[in-house]
Amino acid sequence: MAEQGSSSHEIHTPPRSAVIGLGYVGLPLALLLIDKGFEVYGIDVDERKIQKLQENISYLPDVNDEDISRAMGSGRFHPGTDYAAAGEAEMIILCVPTPLTAYHTPDLSFLQNAARSVGEQLRQGQIVILESSTYPGTTNEVLRPILEKMSGMRAGKDFYIGYSPERIDPGNKTYTVDQIPKLVSGLTEKCGDVAEAWYRRVFKRVVRVSSPEVAEMAKIVENSHRLVNITFVNELALICEQMGIDVWEVIDAAATKPFGFTPYYPGPGIGGHCIPVDPLYLQWKAQAYGIKSQFIALSEALNRSMPQQVADKVFELLGENRTSGNSLVEERETGKPRILLYGVAYKKDVNDVRESPALDLIPILQNRGAEVAYCDPYIQEIRLGEQVMHSVELTDEVLQAADCVVILTDHSSIPVERIIAESKLVFDTRNVTAAMKEAAHVYRLGSGKGRSKRRKKMK
Ligand SMILES: NC(=O)c1ccc[n+]([C@@H]2O[C@H](COP(=O)([O-])OP(=O)(O)OC[C@H]3O[C@@H](n4cnc5c(N)ncnc54)[C@H](O)[C@@H]3O)[C@@H](O)[C@H]2O)c1
Structure with a gap:
């Protein structure tokens, strides 16, 4: 890349980038690169995503169909499944998932697969930058050996490697991807220089750190x-x-x-x-x-216990309502309390249920005998093992039929007043009902209002 002092590689006009993995991180990044004048090869193994992009359809709430149409219409966005396109780019950015295994240890299989595919296409002078979140050491200990083995070239000499964590916050309208300072690092000094020069073309603020380990750890x-x-x-x-x-x-x-x-x-x-x-x-x-x-360890354990705490509170509230003469549960033929969850997304205004507490809460409630339904405007279907559930429409009848409505996600579009007006009992875990906290049948997590009488202060 002439600009960064490499004699082996000339910069192309427009500059070309390959974004590997077009999910919550990769797609907004690809669109930003297109806005900044890049030619972008978007590569994903998920053919459904590629097809949607080719039909100008978005699959992310933060990205609308017009954004995709504009990108496709520029003639500089090329989504596909073929890794050969990576060989065309000067800068290759990896945005693949880094989840946990069933044993709660790092699952780097997506990264390893993507690295092997990139390595096969690698040519002199290219830079490969990892943006996935991962433990310190991954870039040097996992990514570098695969790229070197597959390409037969040396990192830092024939091609470059960088690490730049993605810090995007889906659903956040204030800090969009280009507004967030970009941490950038390279495997060697030269790798860092090349990575920094590229990112300075795209981001308002680039913060160079001394090594991939620092950037990995910072994230x-x-x-x-x-x-x-x-x-x-x-x-x-x-x-x-x-x-x-x-x-x-x-x-x-x-x-x-x-x-x-x-x-x-x-x-x-x-x-x-x-x-x-x-x-x-x-x-x-x-x-x-x-x-x-x-x-x-402690935080993880406490976090995992929260759905159980929510379930305990819901049953406590249902029980209290029953003993206070408001026999919600007994009135009905099945005797099973009907619980309606508002929101299964893990946070507001996203269509993402990965690791969502709702997925743990639903089986807990069901195992304790409840009939559970959910409404989430962003998520039409969820799968819990063999069980498939579909979002119900939030009609007045659905609200009236529920023995308890549990607010799990504070989507901006939540009809709080209607939920309160039509429901018998509301348990709000997000404080969206604060303005109507005086309503007798509305309880907020941690408000102390519905506390068990048994557990009041011992005298
Ligand atoms: N979602 C976030 O809010 C967020 C924020 C910052 C960082 N991150 C990190 O960014 C990384 C990506 O996360 P995400 O939320 O975008 O995940 P995602 O699942 O939304 O997207 C990843 C994409 O990679 C594709 N993919 C998987 N294996 C592939 C392969 N071998 N080749 C090409 N494509 C492949 C998947 O089909 C998917 O479309 C993770 O490390 C995550 O921790 C995520």
């Missing part, structure tokens, strides 16, 4: 920080619940301190492909150094 620290703090605040919600103190008011009060306090808010448990997953990558790697990350 994992960001997400571990959120796991630990949100889990703490969930524990606080359970404490406040028993003490009859409204945790939401407590957090807002504490947040008036202009320094030294960052507000985090409770919920039914943390989900998504990042926050519950990335810290376990660090935990796994730390074990190789003989260190147990106790913060991560």
Whole structure:
């Protein structure tokens, strides 16, 4: 790449990039690159995604069909499944999943497969940049050997390798992908220079760090920080619940301190492909150094217990309503409480159920005898093992038929007033009913309002 001082590779006009993996991370990045004038080869193994893109249809809530039409119409977006396209690009960016195995250890199989496919196409002067979240050491210990073996070339000499964590926050309209400072690193000094020069063409702020390990660790620290703090605040919600103190008011009060306090808010448990997953990558790697990350272990365990806590509260509220003469459950023929969940996405305004607490909560409620239905405007269908569930329409009749409506996700479009008006009992885990907290049948997680009489302060 002439601009970065390589004699072996000339820059093409327009510059060409291959984005491998067109999901929540890869697709917005590909569109940004097109906006910045790049020719983009988008490569994904999922043929359905490629077909949708070719038909100008988006599959992400943050990206609309017009964004895809514009990109396709530019003539510079080439989605496909064929890795040969990677050989055409100067910059190849990997955005493939990094989930957990069934044993809660890092599953790098997607990354390894993608690296093998890229390695087969690699030519002199190209740079391969990993953006997937992963443990410190992955770029050097996993990606580099595969690329070198498949290509027969040397990293840092014949081709370049970088690591730049993706920090996108799906659903966040304020900080879109181009607004977020980009951490950039290279395997060698030269690799870092090449990576930095590329990203400076695309992002407003590029922050160069000294090694891939620093950048890998920085990303994992960001997400571990959120796991630990949100889990703490969930524990606080359970404490406040028993003490009859409204945790939401407590957090807002504490947040008036202009320094030294960052507000985090409770919920039914943390989900998504990042926050519950990335810290376990660090935990796994730390074990190789003989260190147990106790913060991560504790936070993980507490987070996993949240759906159980929510279920306990729901049954407690149902029981209380029954004993207080409002015999919701007994009235019905089956005797099974009908529970309607609003929202199964792991957070607001996304269509993502990966690691969502709803997926753990549903079987817990069912095993305790409840009939469960859900409504989520973003998710038409979920699969729980053999069981397939479909989103129901949130009609007044559906709300009236439910013995308890549990608000799990605070999608912007949630019809809070209607839910409160039509439902017999509402349990809100997101504080969306705060403005109507006086309503007798509305309970918020951690508000202390529906606390068990048995567990009130011992005298
Ligand atoms: N989703 C987020 O909010 C977010 C934010 C920051 C970082 N990340 C990280 O970014 C990475 C990607 O996450 P995502 O949410 O975009 O995942 P995703 O599942 O939405 O997208 C990944 C895409 O990669 C494709 N893919 C899998 N194997 C492939 C292969 N061998 N070749 C080509 N394509 C392949 C999949 O079909 C899928 O479309 C993960 O490491 C994640 O931790 C995600």
